[in-house]
Amino acid sequence: MNRFFYESLVDDLNAKRGVVFLAKESSQQKYVATFFGCVKIMDGSSINLVIAFDKYFPLRLPVFYVNDDNIFRVHVESDGKICLYDKSSILINKDMPEQILLDCFDQAIKILNILPGTDEYNQEIFREFDAYWMKTAKHRWVYSCFNTSEVTYNEYNMLFASKICVVAKTENDASVMAYNSLNAERKESDFYKKCLVIRLRKKSALINIKKNYKWKELRNYILNNISSSYKKKFEKFLQKKAKRILQYIFLVYGTSMGDIVFGFRVDIWNKKYLQISNAVNAKIDPVYIRRIDYNYLLARVERRATLKDKRVLLLGAGSIGGFVANNLCQMGVTQLDILDMDTFHEENVCRHFLGFDSAVNSIMTYKADLLKAQLEKMYPYVDIDSLNYANRSVEEFLEKPERFENYDIIISALGEPTLNLEINRIIYQKQIVTPLVCCFNEPYGIGGHVIISNLDKNSCLQCLYTKINASEITSFRGSLVEEGQSFKKNVSGCSGAFVPYSSLDSQQTAILATRLIVKVLLEEIKENTMETWIGSSDELMLNHFKTSQYYNIISASKVCTKNDFGNCHCVVCGGE
Amino acid sequence: MLDLQKEFIKFQENIKLDDENQKLRDKRDILLKKLKNTISDDAASYSTFNQGSYAMGTGIYPEDEDYDIDVGIKFNIDKDDYSDPLEPKMWVKDALDGHTKKVEVRRSCVTVTYQENGESAYHVDFAIYAADNADEKMYIAKGKTYSDDEHRYWEVSDPQGLIKAIKNKYSGDDALQFRRVIRYMKKWKSHNFSSNGDSAPTGIALTILAYDGGFSINKKYDWATGKYIYDDFSALCNLVYNIKKRFSYSWSSEAGQMCHTMSLSLPVEPYNDLFVKMTDKQMENFYQKINKMLEKLNEVKGKTKRSEACTILVELFGEDFPVTVDKSMVGTSESA
Amino acid sequence: MEYEVRAESFRLEINENVYQRFSAYIESYNYNVESGGILVGILDPSHNSIIITDITEPFDRDRQTRYGFHRMEKGHQEKMDQLWEQSDFKKTYLGEWHTHKQKRPCPSNIDIKNWIKISKKNIHNSQRLFFIIVGTEEIGVWMVVHDMVKKLEVVEN
Incomplete structure (x- = not known):
């Protein structure tokens, strides 16, 4: 593309939108053409704007820069670049470059017209606050793993380890997170420090995002935006006399979209003892919070915080069991007990969640132990018990069936109908109310089943x-x-016997199982249910096996749900 | 409860005898041919039809191999033209006389007993009807050779209506279960009552007990196969239970004791009581046997071993009921 | 051949083909090692009889020694299952047989213990199990009644 191409595009814009953008060399090398101009916005002010094209235009959109002040604007980054669109939600028609430029210009104007004080402005601030705050705080950031919903006016703990800093409710929480999950190297120089974590009053003003704050400004902001009971505590803090103090303050601001947390590092040095409130020399640095607390990590999954408190027993850590375990952790289950007596080998790798590294692990060999290690590494809040007592057998576990009562759900991915029926019989006989979920594959990718029972009689x-x-x-x-x-x-002898199904079959069954398990835990399913996913019979037929009548009946659908499978001849429940 | 459907089906196959049986057809056809060839020119024209259990699809092999074939002969006559019902009966008797071992005129039919060399005996009962009457109904000729006038009469009768009623009660696979269960009852009867027929309920009585509310279809929809699964055992238990309930318990002056009795009408003309020939004592005996049967059937329900369940059913129905067993576990053995 | 045991109202019949197999052992078996297998037959409650219709004979896995026969499950179970299915599920396990180098065979203590153990298991289709020893001149048939071994007598026709 030559200069003329861009100039004609901008001429078109100038004509159609009544603006004057002129070509001008820019210092930024990455653009092939830049145009300077000025636009008027609704509050009457003018803004100098730069339109820049890079060589990938129109595959890449033109970039709009605000070329002036230090005024904070939503959707405008600190270098003045306007965030026009969320790229994942637009499709660019690259054959219409004139239209692209017009649309982008209109969008830029629309964004610049979002003025402070409007609802839209506030909404945008809430949504983007973290992004702005991160820019403001630059390199200063800490991890936080406290549950923001518990915050009132608190003194929490910070652990300063090498390279990272973690804020947590207790020192122990901080150290577990830092050393176990964040893999921080333990050093003698590591130390703890108290910090203030304060919840701001509902519907208070969100702080203006700036690069620099004055102590007085921050102090007043806090005093003006906390409830009176916290205010007393904070005033007490302010009345303390100090000469030199380094205080971290974290503020929690509640919005309908969840809590916003932002922090400050307050460094005060006075020549003599003064009340903190009246410190003369103070340096205030915004601190960005990298939230790794459970609720925040799960916020993107949906709000399923109650899963955290559910106790889940998983019997069988084979192909399906492994994927179910991982899925459950991703959905927010944190208390998981896994019972499995098998060891993990290289030949399992292609059908299991665990990988080759687990198969050749020189310390651990049991699937349950390896899953525990892997999942706890992957998900910081997960606490897995690999039930390493007795001989890890289900039969042994069944000797004391009252153990089942400790769980909110029992999942069997054993694939052994005899054992599943025995569990079913025992929980029925002992009147254990824990729901039972059994999941298993059918051969050659023809399908899989998830059966939820013990929800009704x-x-x-x-x-x-x-x-x-x-x-x-x-x-x-x-x-x-x-x-x-x-x-x-x-493949080789009895021990090598296996049913032919692929990892995809197990994953499909595991996905179906996990969806249902979560629903059961959230009490969204209240009656016994059998769900079957139905695959293709091609491979089965190719291997000269036959489908059942039931397959032929339901094969038109992808998933079949059945609730009325009660059988009056059943010797366990007598069915209905 | 065990799944005994296969065993009951096999049992039914062992005892079932119906119109499709070639041996039976042959025997009947030989006699009908004879009748056609030898009947007197004085006799009125006639047509024939099959009646009785084989025609209804509820026939079973007789225990004593004495096949009982029922044929209706409809003479195109008006009963009012034949004040003596014996006259048309004699046309049949005279035509067949001498050709077989024995031909006798009985109260309700002409019975031809036949025996070929080495073959089992059988008899054919010819029921004689006047079919061309003013009221368009059919009448059966009643009376024996030496009966007085009082015992010679035409009685209104609807044998084809009866067959139709039984055959049309259910359709398709349901009808098959209905007939199977009637056959089980009839087999039970022949196995549990002495061969002296009078003390036992008749086959038609058992059939009507089932027909008239005692039987209901027992099947279950199987979602896994999309088919209905029939449960003959449960249907049978239910029928026996309903028969038991049908009895009433009252003082019998005839027997001089409390007795369980009941009456049961034929569902077509002449609507006669099907137990009229049984004494109160015989009815009581019938009741006791039904009660015993119910107990045995309930015992079967509680069995978990196939061999034990079948053994009880053999006791009830005789050796035609197959004795199947569960899979054997042979284990290991050490000897020296 | 028909057998009965005193005070028990049933008969045990041994089918001709089975009897011939036993006879063949009597006539031509060298008795250097013991042989054996299971008894298979049908129940006939309407005639109060039990009929032995088939037997199994040693498989490779079985341990045959001069003074003992150790029958494994493998082979015999498969044969049993096959007979069961082929007979419309009528044939069942009825007991054990083995050979003895004795003219008139007599069960050893090991035999008796084993027979009682097998009879005690409540997994069999037949309430009555039989144990046959094929000697060098005749065969003997036993069963276990109330934990006692009883010999069956040949019924003279």
């Missing part, structure tokens, strides 16, 4: 394994493959 797992006209046990009635076919494959 109209059915139980055994109903699905009971003949329709007799109390005799039969093979799984919801099976997608015809009864009596053996799918076990052997």
Whole structure:
């Protein structure tokens, strides 16, 4: 593209929008053409604007710079660049460069017209505050892992480790986070320091974002925007006399979109003892908060904070179990017990959440232990017990079924119907109210099942394994493959026997299972449910196996949900 | 409760005898051919139809191999033209006389007993009807050779209506279960009552007990296969229970004791009581046997071993009921 | 052949083909090592009888020694399952047989203990189990009644 191309575009803009932008050399090398001009906005003021094209235009949008003041504006970065669009939400039609420039210009004007005090301005501030504050604070930042919803007027703890700093409710929280999850190197020079964490009053004004603050300004902002009970405490703090003090203050500002947290480093040095309130020499530095607290990490998932308090038992850490464990952690489950007696090997890698590094781990060999290590490394708040007592067997676990009562849900990814039925029988017999979720794959990618039972008394797992006209046990009635076919494959001897399904099948089943488990934990599902995902029968047929009648009935859908699987002949529950 | 449907189906196959049975057709056709060839020229024209249990689809093999074939002969006559119902009966008797071992005129039919060399005996009951009457109804000729006038009469009858009623009660697979369960009852009867027929309820009585509210279809929709699964055992239990409930308990002056009795009308003309020939004592015996059967069936319900359940059912129905067993676990064994 | 045990109202029949297999052992077996297997047959409650219709014979896995026969599950179970399915699920496990180098066979203490142990298991289809020893001249049939081993007598026709 030559200069003329850009100039004709801008001429078009000038004509259509009644502005005057002229080409002018810019010091910024990354642009191939820059134009300077001036626009008027609604409050009557004029703003000098730069339009810049880089060589990728129109694949990349033109850039608009505010070329003047230090006035804070929403959607305007500290170097003056206007954030026009969220790139993920627009599709550029690159064949219409004139229109692109017009649209971008209009959007820039629209943004510049968002004036302080308006709702839109405030909304934008809330949404973007962190981004602005980060820019303001520059390199000064700390991790915070305290639960912001608990904040009133608190004295919390900061751990200054090498390279990082963590704010937490207690010293212990801070050290666990810093050394275990953030992998900070433990050094003798590490130290703790108290800090103030204060919640601002509802509907108070959010602080103006600036590069520099004065102590008086900050002090008054805090005093004016906290409730009276906190005010007394803060005044007490202000009345303290000090000569030299380094105080971190973190403020929590509640919005409908969640809490905003921002901080200050207040460095005071006086020649003599003075009340903190009246400090003469004070340096105030904005501090950016990198939030890694549970609620914040999960905020993007949806608000599911209650999952944190649920106790989950996972039986089986095989192909499905591994993925379920990971999914649950991502959904916000933090208290997970995993029972599995198998060790993890290289040949498991392609069907398991764990990878090759786990298979060759020289310290740990059990799947449960390896999952614990991996997931705790990945998710800071997860606390996994790999139930490393007795012989890790389900049979042994069943010796003391009252253990089930300690959990909010029991998940079986064992893939062993005999054990699942035994668990079902025991929880029914002992009147344990914990819901049971069993999940398993069918061979050759034809599908998978998730069965939730013990939510109501109209059915139980055994109903699905009971003949329709007799109390005799039969093979799984919801099976997608015809009864009596053996799918076990052997690579080498009995121990190498496996059912042919792929990692994708397990992941699909695990996804379905996790969705349902979360719903059960949040009490969104209240009745026993069987959900089946239905895959293609091609591979099954290719291997000369047959589909079941049930598959033929439901194969038109992708997922089949069934609630009325109660069977009056069931010897466990008597069905309905 | 065990799934005994396969066993009951096999049992039914073992005992079932119906119109499709070639042996039976052959035997009947031989006699009808004979009748056609030898009947007197004086006799009125006639048509024939099959009646009885084989025609209704509820027939079973007789225990004593004495097949009982029922054929209706409809003479195109007006009963009012034949004051003596014996006259048309004699047309049939005379035509067949001498050709078989024994032909006798019984109260309600002409019975031909037949036996071929080495083959089992069978008899054909010809029921004789006047079919061309003013009121368009059918009448059966009643009376034996030496009966007095009082016992010779035409009685209104609707044998084809009865067959139709039974056959149309259910359709499709439901009808098959209905017939199977009637066959189970009839087999139970022949296995549990002495061969002296009078003390036992008749086959038609058992059929009507089922027909008239005692039986209901027992099937369940199986979502996994999209099919209905029939449960003959439960249907049978239910029928036996309903029969038991139908009895009333009262003082019988005839027996001089409290007895369980009931009456049951034929659902078509002449709507006669199907238990009229049984004494109160015989009815009481019937009741006791039904009660015993119910107990045994309930015992079967509680069994978890197939061999034990089948053993009880063999006791009830005889050796035609198959004795199946669960899969054996052979384990290991050490000997020296 | 028919057998009965005193005070028990049932008969045990051994089918001709099974009897011939036993006879073949009597006639031609060298008795250098013991042989054995399971008894398979059907229940006939309407005639109060039990009929032995088939037997299994040693498989490679079984341990055959001069003074003992250790029957494994493998092989015999598969044969049993096959007979069961082929008979419309009528044939069942009925007990054990083995050979003894004895003219008139007599169970050893190990045999008796083993028979009682097998009979005590409540997993069998038949309430009555039978144990046959094939000697060098005749065969003997036993069953376990109330933890006691009882010999069955041949019924003379």
